[in-house]
Amino acid sequence: MPVIALSEAELASHPAFEGHEEVVRIEDEATGLAGYIAIHDTTLGPSLGGCRVWRYADEGAALEDVLRLSRGMTYKNALAGLNLGGGKAVIILAPGAPKTPALFQAFGAAIEELAGRYITAEDVGTTPADMADVARATKHVRGTPASGVADPSPYTALGVFHGILAAVEYRFGSSSLEGIRVAVQGLGHVGWHLAEKLHEAGADLLVSDIDAKALARAEEAWGALAVPVAEIHAAPVDLFAxxxxxxxxxxxxxxxxxxxxxxGAANNQLAESDDAGRLRERGILYAPDYAINAGGVVALALAGAGRSQTEMRDKVEAIGATLAAIFALAAEEKTTTAAIADRLAEERLTAVKRRSQAA
Incomplete structure (x- = not known):
């Protein structure tokens, strides 16, 4: 299985490169596998991050995605208090090419060559069944029945839901969602679970998705108002997810x-760091993405350590308290919530590095 390491010289000029420890290109002509694995930082432990399968426009778009996503996983895992580093994988799906068990087994073989430095899991475009195929070639995988949590999506949605409760309480003075208008952009695995929880809590939903069937289901199940994908962010609502x-x-x-x-649950929501300031200037309260959407990785990590369902839920629901602290600190220091989240994650990484150097 060819795993081709990219040199720092090759990556140094890339705008999304931030001192990643290791970036490899993975390829297997027989199965059509092509993509990248990026290990950003292993200060806290082996890197854990999902595998995204997408029909990227070109190799450059895939490389940028894996670099940005892997860095986000370092900060997500650090802020969530996990002993895991940050990594990510992307598989480039050619036009018209299907996902196959053989492709994911080849991907698993590539992971195995990294000797435990990267652990994969489900992400956009992958399913628990895909992870089961990966597990045929490597033990370094989460999100399978054998790992304790087959589908992390409900846990991600649970964490986002509690983050939303914290945000609504901070902004409006009450955590009740009764009558709160929420625009949910995307009804995939996580978006659907989140929208369901919001509806059950009394929120009025506006939804968008490229899948017309998903929109029809949401309209029937929750009385949601379908909005075009290109317009959902500008809908007149209390909260945009x-x-x-x-x-x-x-x-x-x-x-x-x-x-x-x-x-909301999306990764890398800000196109650039200045966007956090743009949100603050407009008086919009922003829940940093890797802080609010960490529920899935928390569940995967704790399940892998043999922890109980109660422990997992408690840890995921604590995301609300983490966000409440971020909101308060950002207001006190007159800075962005993104800056506070980054600082808290970096403080943990720095502390662990110092202890390691002193040992």
Whole structure:
């Protein structure tokens, strides 16, 4: 299985490269496997992050995605208090090419060559069944029945839901969602579970998705109002929940947002770091993505350590308290919530590095 390491010289000029420890290209002509695995930081332990399967426009787009996502996993795992580093994998699916068990077994063989430095799991475009195929070739995988949590999506949604409760309480003075208007962008695994919880809590839903069947189901199940994908971010709501792909918060969309809060499950929601400032300037409360969407990785990590369902739920629900602290610190220090989240994650990484150097 060819696992081709990219040199730091090759990566140094890439805008998304931030001192990643290891970036490899994975390929297998027989199965059609092509993609990247990026290990950003293993200060806290082996890197854990999902595998995204996507029909990328080109290799450059895939490389940028894996670099950004792996860095986000380092901060997510650190802020969540996990003894895990940050990594990510992306598989480039060619136009018309199907996902196959053989492709995922080849991917598992590539992971095995990294000797435990990277642990994979489900992400956009992958399922528990895909992870079971990966597990045929490597033990370094989560999100299978054998690992204790077959599908992390409900846990991710649970954490986002509690983060939303914290954001609503901070902004409106009450955690009740009764009558709160929420725009959910994306009804995939996590978005659907989140929307269901919001509906049960009394929220009025506006939803968007590229899948017309998912929209029809949401309209029937919850009386949700379907909104075009290109317009959902600008809907007149109290809270906007991005649950699709990243970079949706940018210099073009942020001025159009009419919500008081942005809190959702998508990774890498900010197109660039300045976007956190743009949100703050508009008075929009932003729940940093890797802080609010850590529920899935928390469940995967704790399940792998043999922890109980109660322990997992308690840890996931504590995401609300973490966000409440971030909101308060950002207000006190007159800075962005993203800056506070980054600092808290970096403080933990620095402390562990110092202890390691002193030992």
């Amino acid at each position: 991005p649950c699709a792909l990243g970079a949706g918060l940018n210099a073009i969309t942020i001025p159009q947002i009419r919500a008081a809060i942005v809190a």
